Amino acid sequence: MKINAYRYLKYYKKEMILGPAFKILEVIFELITPFLMAYIIDTGINRATEFNDYSAIYIPGIIILALSVLGLSSTLVCQYFASIASQGYGTKLRNALYEKIMGLSLREIELVGKGNLVTLITNDVNRVQLSVAMMVRLVLRAPALIIGSLICAFIIDYKFAFIFLGVVIIISLILFFVIKYSSKRVLTTQKAVDELVTISNDSLSGIRVVKAFNNEEYEINKFKDKTSAYYKEMKKVNLLNAITNPVTFLIINIAIVLIVYFSGVSAINGTDLSSGNLTSLISYLNQILLALIVVSNLVVIFTKAFASKKRIENILSMEPSIKNNPKYKDLKIKNREPIFVFKNASFKYETGDNLVVSNLNFEILKGETVGIIGGTGSGKTTIIKLLERFFDVTSGHILYKGVDIKDYDLTSLHDEISLVNQRAVLFKGTIKSNLMMANKNATNEDINNALKDACAFEFVSNYKDGIDHEVEEGGKNFSGGQRQRLSIARSILKNSEVLILDDSTSALDYLTEKTLRNNLKSKENLTKIIIAQRISSLQNADKIIVMYHGNIEAIGRHDELLKTSKVYKEIYESQEVK
Amino acid sequence: MSPIVRLLSYIKKRPFFFFISLICALIYIISMVLVPLINGLMVDSIEKIIQGNGEEAVNHFLLLIFIDVTLIVLVLIFEFAFEYIVNIFVESINKEMRDDLFTKINHVSIKFIDSHSHGDLVSRCITDTDNVNNALISGFKQFYQGIIQIVATLIIMFIFNWILGLVVVFLTPVSFLISFVTTKKSKSSFRAQAKIQGDMSGIVLEDFNNIDLIKSFNFEDEAFNKYKSQNDKLYVAGQKSQFISSLTNPLTRLINNFTYVFVGVIAAILCAVSFNTGNYILGANCTVGTILTFIQYSNQFAKPFNEISSCLTEVQTGYSSLKRINEILNTENDVDTGALNIDNEIKTISFNNVSFSYEPTQKLIEDFNLTIHEGQKVAIVGPTGCGKTTIINLILRFYDQNSGEIKYNSTNNLDIKKSSLRNTFGMVLQDTWIFNGTVLENIKYAKKDATIEEVEKAASRANALNFIKHLPKGFNTVINDNSGLSVGEKQLICIARVMLVEPKIMILDEATSNIDTRAEMKISSAFNKMMENKTSFVIAHRLSTIKNSDLIIVMNKGHIIETGTHNNLLNKKGFYYELYNAQYSK
Numbered sequence A: 001m002k003i004n005a006y007r008y009l010k011y012y013k014k015e016m017i018l019g020p021a022f023k024i025l026e027v028i029f030e031l032i033t034p035f036l037m038a039y040i041i042d043t044g045i046n047r048a049t050e051f052n053d054y055s056a057i058y059i060p061g062i063i064i065l066a067l068s069v070l071g072l073s074s075t076l077v078c079q080y081f082a083s084i085a086s087q088g089y090g091t092k093l094r095n096a097l098y099e100k101i102m103g104l105s106l107r108e109i110e111l112v113g114k115g116n117l118v119t120l121i122t123n124d125v126n127r128v129q130l131s132v133a134m135m136v137r138l139v140l141r142a143p144a145l146i147i148g149s150l151i152c153a154f155i156i157d158y159k160f161a162f163i164f165l166g167v168v169i170i171i172s173l174i175l176f177f178v179i180k181y182s183s184k185r186v187l188t189t190q191k192a193v194d195e196l197v198t199i200s201n202d203s204l205s206g207i208r209v210v211k212a213f214n215n216e217e218y219e220i221n222k223f224k225d226k227t228s229a230y231y232k233e234m235k236k237v238n239l240l241n242a243i244t245n246p247v248t249f250l251i252i253n254i255a256i257v258l259i260v261y262f263s264g265v266s267a268i269n270g271t272d273l274s275s276g277n278l279t280s281l282i283s284y285l286n287q288i289l290l291a292l293i294v295v296s297n298l299v300v301i302f303t304k305a306f307a308s309k310k311r312i313e314n315i316l317s318m319e320p321s322i323k324n325n326p327k328y329k330d331l332k333i334k335n336r337e338p339i340f341v342f343k344n345a346s347f348k349y350e351t352g353d354n355l356v357v358s359n360l361n362f363e364i365l366k367g368e369t370v371g372i373i374g375g376t377g378s379g380k381t382t383i384i385k386l387l388e389r390f391f392d393v394t395s396g397h398i399l400y401k402g403v404d405i406k407d408y409d410l411t412s413l414h415d416e417i418s419l420v421n422q423r424a425v426l427f428k429g430t431i432k433s434n435l436m437m438a439n440k441n442a443t444n445e446d447i448n449n450a451l452k453d454a455c456a457f458e459f460v461s462n463y464k465d466g467i468d469h470e471v472e473e474g475g476k477n478f479s480g481g482q483r484q485r486l487s488i489a490r491s492i493l494k495n496s497e498v499l500i501l502d503d504s505t506s507a508l509d510y511l512t513e514k515t516l517r518n519n520l521k522s523k524e525n526l527t528k529i530i531i532a533q534r535i536s537s538l539q540n541a542d543k544i545i546v547m548y549h550g551n552i553e554a555i556g557r558h559d560e561l562l563k564t565s566k567v568y569k570e571i572y573e574s575q576e577v578k
Numbered sequence B: 001m002s003p004i005v006r007l008l009s010y011i012k013k014r015p016f017f018f019f020i021s022l023i024c025a026l027i028y029i030i031s032m033v034l035v036p037l038i039n040g041l042m043v044d045s046i047e048k049i050i051q052g053n054g055e056e057a058v059n060h061f062l063l064l065i066f067i068d069v070t071l072i073v074l075v076l077i078f079e080f081a082f083e084y085i086v087n088i089f090v091e092s093i094n095k096e097m098r099d100d101l102f103t104k105i106n107h108v109s110i111k112f113i114d115s116h117s118h119g120d121l122v123s124r125c126i127t128d129t130d131n132v133n134n135a136l137i138s139g140f141k142q143f144y145q146g147i148i149q150i151v152a153t154l155i156i157m158f159i160f161n162w163i164l165g166l167v168v169v170f171l172t173p174v175s176f177l178i179s180f181v182t183t184k185k186s187k188s189s190f191r192a193q194a195k196i197q198g199d200m201s202g203i204v205l206e207d208f209n210n211i212d213l214i215k216s217f218n219f220e221d222e223a224f225n226k227y228k229s230q231n232d233k234l235y236v237a238g239q240k241s242q243f244i245s246s247l248t249n250p251l252t253r254l255i256n257n258f259t260y261v262f263v264g265v266i267a268a269i270l271c272a273v274s275f276n277t278g279n280y281i282l283g284a285n286c287t288v289g290t291i292l293t294f295i296q297y298s299n300q301f302a303k304p305f306n307e308i309s310s311c312l313t314e315v316q317t318g319y320s321s322l323k324r325i326n327e328i329l330n331t332e333n334d335v336d337t338g339a340l341n342i343d344n345e346i347k348t349i350s351f352n353n354v355s356f357s358y359e360p361t362q363k364l365i366e367d368f369n370l371t372i373h374e375g376q377k378v379a380i381v382g383p384t385g386c387g388k389t390t391i392i393n394l395i396l397r398f399y400d401q402n403s404g405e406i407k408y409n410s411t412n413n414l415d416i417k418k419s420s421l422r423n424t425f426g427m428v429l430q431d432t433w434i435f436n437g438t439v440l441e442n443i444k445y446a447k448k449d450a451t452i453e454e455v456e457k458a459a460s461r462a463n464a465l466n467f468i469k470h471l472p473k474g475f476n477t478v479i480n481d482n483s484g485l486s487v488g489e490k491q492l493i494c495i496a497r498v499m500l501v502e503p504k505i506m507i508l509d510e511a512t513s514n515i516d517t518r519a520e521m522k523i524s525s526a527f528n529k530m531m532e533n534k535t536s537f538v539i540a541h542r543l544s545t546i547k548n549s550d551l552i553i554v555m556n557k558g559h560i561i562e563t564g565t566h567n568n569l570l571n572k573k574g575f576y577y578e579l580y581n582a583q584y585s586k
Helices: A005-051 A055-103 A106-112 A114-139 A141-156 A158-205 A207-212 A216-268 A275-316 A380-387 A410-416 A431-436 A444-453 A457-461 A480-493 A510-521 A558-564 A566-575 B003-012 B015-050 B054-107 B110-114 B118-160 B162-209 B211-216 B220-245 B248-277 B288-329 B388-395 B418-424 B439-446 B452-461 B465-469 B487-501 B517-531 B566-572 B575-584
Strands: A338-347 A357-365 A369-374 A395-400 A417-420 A498-502 A527-531 A543-548 A551-556 B348-356 B365-373 B377-381 B403-408 B425-428 B505-509 B535-539 B551-556 B559-564
Touching (some): A005 A114, A005 A141, A055 A114, A055 B162, A055 B211, A106 A114, A114 A275, A114 B162, A141 A158, A141 A275, A158 A216, A207 A216, A207 B110, A207 B425, A216 A275, A216 B054, A275 B015, A275 B288, A338 A380, A357 A380, A369 A566, A380 A498, A380 A543, A410 A417, A417 A480, A417 B211, A444 A480, A444 A510, A457 A480, A480 A498, A480 A510, A543 A558, A543 A566, B003 B054, B003 B288, B015 B118, B015 B288, B054 B118, B054 B288, B118 B162, B162 B211, B162 B248, B211 B220, B248 B288, B365 B388, B365 B559, B377 B388, B388 B505, B388 B535, B418 B425, B439 B452, B439 B487, B452 B487, B452 B517, B465 B487, B487 B517, B517 B535, B551 B566, B551 B575, B559 B566, B566 B575
Parallel strands (some): A369 A527, A369 A543, A417 A498, B377 B551, B505 B535
Antiparallel strands (some): A338 A357, A338 A395, A543 A551, B348 B365, B348 B403, B551 B559
């Protein structure tokens, strides 16, 4: 279903209509002003000199002042409506987008890219929001000023009005050309800047290598080459920037000269254009120029906004590939009954050509400890993604508690499985708020027990504020090992049936890891699935699945595998000392 | 050097640019200011034609047209020249500043680099120079040009009609004041908005990056509510700042209209009175042409004021960026006091009572004593933070010891040229370093004149040839840190890089945690080849890889607590024994 991102404007109909209406009022006042000035110059001065009556000078003056004040008030109303409509619209759009993204499946999210999504909900929404403000404030104003000024010029004298028309056309063409050329240049200069950033980043991150090889001068020269290229590029850009203003000045002033010249010519021929009218023509010309510049800015704003809008609409129109089909939920099974069964399960990403995992067949029993080992890219983490139903199998089946995992309620599934992922993520907040993510009803005692199980209690209780200790963004005020232990504690606190540790003990020292393993072992009803690089992390498992290039190379216990599995044996030997 | 002096030193190098731009600005601005005056005179001369002043008036009119067109063309040429010259002038300063900054960054001590965030240094090189650039451009274009324009307009207005001049002079600064006040107001509300936006990006970044976790905890609703409450705050702040900042234009328009009316009405009265009485009021000449001239001045006069007020922000930003740039440029270069070259084979490396710490308050390495002989394979082991990496920093003189001596043969390390010392060593670090460039460029990094055969040979000895050949363009494939090479592959390229130069002594910071075991075997075999018959230091994470070392140094908390061979140390049943058992216990 195609969704128009501007649909949320429907909540701001009043502002979207009244705002521009008030703006038009100001435009009308602005267009009347030069007429009144012409009246002052022609009639006013005449009557003052002939009848010594100055009222035809100051009364129109007062009217202009009154009109300007009225114009200002109506504009202020418009600006106010604009700020309500655009900011309110942006707020609604951001909420809708956030909710949509949260509802998408991992497949769509990985397809679009997480970084892109962040840009989308910040920069892109801001651009579209700005376009709404401009819609209210300027989209009607600028063309109305141009057309109105042209009409007024025609009313004053149609011959001169053709000069106006010429000016409008020539300046529009120039602005169009400038916009087109400079938007192309923006891309190339941006690229040149990006290259500078890349080189600086490279040298800084490798400064030890640079110095170890005595390559400082080489780096400097590389950088200087790029700044020279950038300088050259900027010379071109500046040529265009430098010519725009003078040329616009030229055209407007030549137009003024032409108007004056023709009015001089007609004076020689005996027909004349009054000085007042001449003055108002020049005022209209200035108004047209200003309005055209506004239009060219609007074109840029809207081009960007439409591109952003399209990106946003793509997301809003996406359907999550994983559909919840809550046929079953809260099923109970006994210990040592199969909780997961993989039957010929294969998976491939839509964008990829090859199967990431193929023909997986295995069982995991409730209460078992299962290890999964294999090289990078062997498909270990993919198994986890399938277990959590972040993705659905491309072919084959996965049974959860005896029913097809696709028929199991997603919320219930996620409640029953607890995942600790590789990155050991903590969120900004406190230790407590992070742990409570897993279990809203946990008491402090529950939290402390979970921390003890995860070998995290000791360092947490060293903080003065204990579990209320602050967690900075990304948990960067904790070491890698501490983060891993806290995220394990969080998952333990969830009190679920299955605990998955996806390479989440790598930063723990061997002694701590051993204690943790023993703590987990005592939880007999808990099914433990452990992915690891180190043999020592999983060699006591009831079952070890050895993955190799997306296939199961072997399944068995540690001592069995040493005999039957070539891959396992290799891994073991590389880590073991004989 | 103070920031301003620094900036002046860049400007001084380009006197030619500076004076030419000044001359161009004078010519075009004066011409520009004269145009409305001529326009007014032309209107008056049309009046004369209408009154029937015959040939003389017509000639006068044509002369004025000619002058006007000449002035317009002068503006065209010299404004263009001015703008272009200023841009080029500023861009060339920008380039030189960037080059200087980057050169400086390559010449300061590692300590300086380590104590600054890399992102911050990059932004000083790129963004801050850009800010200075913008400030200079608007400084020249708005400030310097604006002031000339204001002065020129003032002079001409007062010579021509001082009463109308006064009207313009009194009213336009009001518009300047208004735009100044609203800019200031909107700046503070923008700051409030920017803060909320910053918080929100933080939340979004955290949530989107960890969406799998949020889903697995069924935490979507709570996350959404948190976002929503921030978004509501943004609405309040954003609406306010939008409204305030949208006030500037209409308010300025209002003042312009006021000026327009007052100029028009007063001029009309002056005209009528002087016509009636035949005298100029207080010597102020006024005709219809004057009205036209002054209406145009009243439009133009406000412009430089508004532009100057809007460029003040840019100048402020530019100045604080200039200070940040200057801070880097004022940093001392890392001076090398050493003058000796290492010519002979290094027979011994000895540490005598070496102490070192990064921070004076936190002692790290104390009274470190060690002697290494040619050909020895030395391994350093110990828990994180025990000072292993620091030893490498000292050996390569990335940092200098606080006290004690490090000697190569009998020469003190501080007396040896850093470049000569570093040439002696080959180093592979745990953080692999791949820069943006081809595989070939990456490997040839240490030896630019290497032939392709040499590179291939090095790659092959590093077990890297096979996968490089499978890359889309082989050795000419452009790679960077994020280009999809695995950590293991990147490490192999780094090893090939060192293989190419055949250094006399090897230093390896063994990479482990993120490499899968099969790739690691390839790497260890490459390591072993590289270390054949060489003195080597290995910082070991996995004890299995170092059991054949000639000397194992066990460090804890900055001290050597045990030394010996693998078997020796196991028999001792000390710290090493404990470490070893924790790693391989059942």
